[in-house]
Amino acid sequence: MTMYGVVVCPRCKRAKGVDLKQKTTTCLCGFEIRVVPSRVRARANTARELAPLVGQVSAEIAGGLKAYREAAAPVRRIRPRDVHLRVIGIASKAQGRANRVRAAAVELTRELEVFSMPDWERVLAGLGIPHPEEALAALVRANLVLEPTSGFYRAVSLSPEA
16 A cells, blocks of 8 residues: 655755655655655654645744644634524515515525514514514415414425525
């Protein structure tokens, strides 16, 4: 099984990934580097594992290993805890008032299964849409929202385009 490693060019201080079976490799600056076990800065079993190691060794040489690890780590997105804020964020992306109202009903149904009038008023206030009662009544008349129990509503379809 072939092993891979990272060597550093003594002339230009650039890290380079190599197959450890090779005796020499040529750097981009033109310098020929002899591959000896004492010069290998990091080892990998596969070529796929080699690329991040080259970046890590380059960062070590430049003195910014901590910054490299932070940049290489996946970005963690923090999801808002408040359901209403999530719904407002998604519904606000829709174009036009009618589409925003429909998207708000669909997203409230996705998040809460059934929503109440205070939920609806809070979301529409966040979207800047006045008269939430009239907007909900229009959706009920269009058969886009139904009232399974008194005072609670849900969207008929979970697709905002319907």
